[in-house]
Amino acid sequence: CHKVAVVREDKLEAMKSKLSTVASVHVYSIQKALLKDSSPLYNTDYDIVKANLQHCSKFSAIHCAAAVPRTPPDAPRAPPPAPSPPRQRDPDGAVNGHGPRAAKPPPQQHKGIMGMFAAKAAAKAQDTAKEAKAEAKEAPGVSAASSKPPTKNSIMNNFFGKAAMNKLKANSVPEQPKEEKEVVKPSVAVAEPESSPNTVTEKPGKKTESVRIQQKDKKSKTKRADRSDDEEERDPDNVKKKRKRIKQLVSDSSDEEDVPPSPTPEEERAPSPPPEPALKTELEPASPEVSAGGRKRKRRRVLKSKMFIDEEEGCMGKTG
């Protein structure tokens, strides 16, 4: 029987004598005063973990190559790229975090969206590169949900991310003064799921990593395409229709979140003409179109009320 026990210093020898082999001994915690029981240990640990939820495996000796966040839900619509299982990617002795990866062939994504977002991302990257704190390592937790406050996160196509983000919104404000070293997750990371890797290779290594991660996500995501949800309020039928909706939701989120006008000017800033200029024109006027319009409006309402439920803390009676 394998026993893992936290024991007080004075009981250590007694415990060791009871075990047949001592597999490991190390200091778990030090305190100024003698503890009555182990609840302060747990509480402190819980607080620290909660504050660093996204980097919880950063300082772990075990690195799991398979633990990459999935890309936001529009990625599974993309045709599956050349399958190379993410598990084979061993860090090769790299320290925790991600060593630079070999360049991979860019997956075939929706070129229109890519064009839009790539340019957007390029524009944004300039901003965030300046702002990003000097944290060399990017934790594996680069997911939409983990992105910092929504100032740059207009491209929140992740509904769950949205819900979680609103919770994080409340948390992140008190967190910021606490954590100076907190990595400002560049929201580039969020935009990047859609960005084509062409623009990425020019960016600094950190961004490259996150894109690789996102690409890995795409691959692992497409592998799990069967799990992509039906609950998502998207029709998985017409490709062109999907694009429209994504665009509209982008403008939704930019409307709904209390975001300074940075998203909208950035969207407009996209210089490279997308192959479908129709998409671009849809973006700028937030006014919905006729056919998808009614549906879009309804969905917007549902979105709002979903967020409402989260913020209002348990008003179960409220429906959308």
Add this chain to the structure above:
Amino acid sequence: MFSEQAAPTAQGLLAPPAGEPPTFPRVAVGGYSDCSQPFQLGERSFSRQYAHIYAVRLAGMRPRLERRARGRWGDDIALRRLSELQEGEKCCVVGTLFKAMQLQPSILQEISEEHNLVPQPPLPKYIQPCDELMLEDELQRIKLEGAIDVQRLVTGTIVAVLGCEQDDGRFLVEDHCFADVPPPLPWSGPSSDRFVLLASGLGLGSVSGEALLSTQLLVDVVTGQLGAEGEQSCAAHITRVILAGNLLSQNTQSRDTINKAKYLTKKTQAASVEAVKMLDEILLQLCTSVPVDVMPGEFDPTNYTLPQQPLHRCMLPLASAYATLRLVTNPYQASLDGVRFLGTSGQNISDIFKYSSMDDYLEILEWTLLAGHISPTAPDTLGCYPFYKSDPFILTECPHVYFCGNAPRFQSKLLQGKEGQRVLLVTVPDFSATQTACLVNLRDLSCQPITFSSFGADSED
């Protein structure tokens, strides 16, 4: 297992660090395939009667039982239907068992006004000496007596009995047999040590927080944040974590809101909301480091009837961002690295425990394997979906690891079957009560419990 490998570097962390600490890549999952499609219900329709499930169960298991009967009692044994029985003729009948129990809770009796009954409080066991056993086939039923242990058996088991019909209309049983262990699966397990951690009954949201530190220790061991280097490298060999049900505690099931007036309960949050948030954080910590399979249990927010459907992703926003999180059904079947796992969150075993004289969870687990059915008491006393095409709980192939969650204590046994089957039976203990989880070594199908403890206010060891 763990201990011997880790012992050499045991004191490693008591000295100042020497250079770059090693990192260990998590052992990659060799081959994972989810085989629980029969348990995933798509469109559910409850417009059917439950009689169909018994009909398909009998039809599905009859061939196997007839083969077994012939093998056991000779090829020349007469296999009869109940309608073809002749008095005094020794023959073999295959049918479904039904146990008539007086204490069995019956909703019809409870709501019946003529009896004026107070609802019966839940008992640990509902068996009584005066219970009777009956055999049913497609058309008829007959009372059984003789060499058959009435107390031990439960309703819904498919059995073949050898005997003859008496003149009073009862069937005198001389011998009986079950479907026995299903045919074996080929073995293609890994050649090196690979571990799977089985834990169940995390019981989050309970009033007492004693098990929380142990839960955190468990997460830390698996993610490699606890233990010296040797221990961490062993922990890197854990390829998967399976949480077998009851992630939430029974306390989260408070139903006060149903009885109270709406204005009193409007602003109160269900207790499960906080508990699910805690679960999300724990799963996030695990998912960043190891693939996790989460099975729902009796107290988890999913449907009540078996097969329980996976928890919904929206409840776990942080953790479900990771591809390593898999939300799976309650009877869960998967092939990890060539080793077939099959297990439940324990509702089937605890239900049989209530209606049978068997006391040992491991014994009941073994008995279900021998009976060839995961949960024979469904739908009689255990809620079940009204299947009509096929019964997915019939065991068609012998798994390599057969587990049940939320058992009172840890037990394991390696069963050898007649046709070369090797099954590891594991009863995964309730973590909130015992702070014990199990480590299964896929290479040699051995199992080791791992216990977590902390020091309490009273200084005992």
